[in-house]
Each structure stands twice: as C-alpha cells, then as structure tokens.
Amino acid sequence: MADDLSKVTSYVYIRSEPGLWTVGFYRPDGKWEPESDWDSTDKAAARAAFLMGGESPNSYDRLKRVEKVGLRLADYIDTLGAVAGVPDLRTWKLVLAKARELQAEIGKE
Numbered sequence: 001m002a003d004d005l006s007k008v009t010s011y012v013y014i015r016s017e018p019g020l021w022t023v024g025f026y027r028p029d030g031k032w033e034p035e036s037d038w039d040s041t042d043k044a045a046a047r048a049a050f051l052m053g054g055e056s057p058n059s060y061d062r063l064k065r066v067e068k069v070g071l072r073l074a075d076y077i078d079t080l081g082a083v084a085g086v087p088d089l090r091t092w093k094l095v096l097a098k099a100r101e102l103q104a105e106i107g108k109e
Helices: 041-051 057-084 089-108
Strands: 012-017 020-026 032-038
Touching: 012 032, 012 041, 020 041, 032 041, 057 089
Parallel strands: none
Antiparallel strands: 012 020, 020 032
C-alpha cells in the first residue's frame, strides 16, 4: 500500500545530534520522516523553507557569498578613503575594479 504523504503540512528541522540538524516532517500518525541532514541551523532552515515553496538553498548560499563580498568591498572603500582622503575619479575607478574582481569571486566559491 502506498504511503499517503499528501497531508504533509510543513517541513521543520530538528537538532538530531550535536552539530547535526535534520530537515523533515511529522506524518499525521506522528512518525518523523527525515528528508536531509545539515551541519548548521541556517542551512537546515533554508532547506525547510525551500521545501515549503521558498527560494532554493543555493540562493541562500549565494546571498551569503554576496554579503561577504560586499563587506570586503566596504572595507576596501574605507581603506582607500583613509589613504586618499576625499574620493576622486581615480579612487572610484579603483573601487569599481575591485568590485568587478570580487564579483568574479562569487562564481568561484
């Protein structure tokens, strides 16, 4: 007899052991059905959200990389500003070049 999983209402994640979070759902009869395991709550939450119709977990990973690159670019701009004083056209050209370099890194990570 085929299992009737049409009544799945939501995916959740639980800490299944130290350092491991499992995404899954509870069947109507209360039985836990694991779907995947993750090494962080952020990744588990992203997967559960995806299974509920949200964005792909890969989108979450990409967003985190973009945030990291953005912070690095902000640090670079601060450094240039401290060295050059008021930003001039040459400074902004350096910032743009650095932004393009960091943008290329996003695809490599």
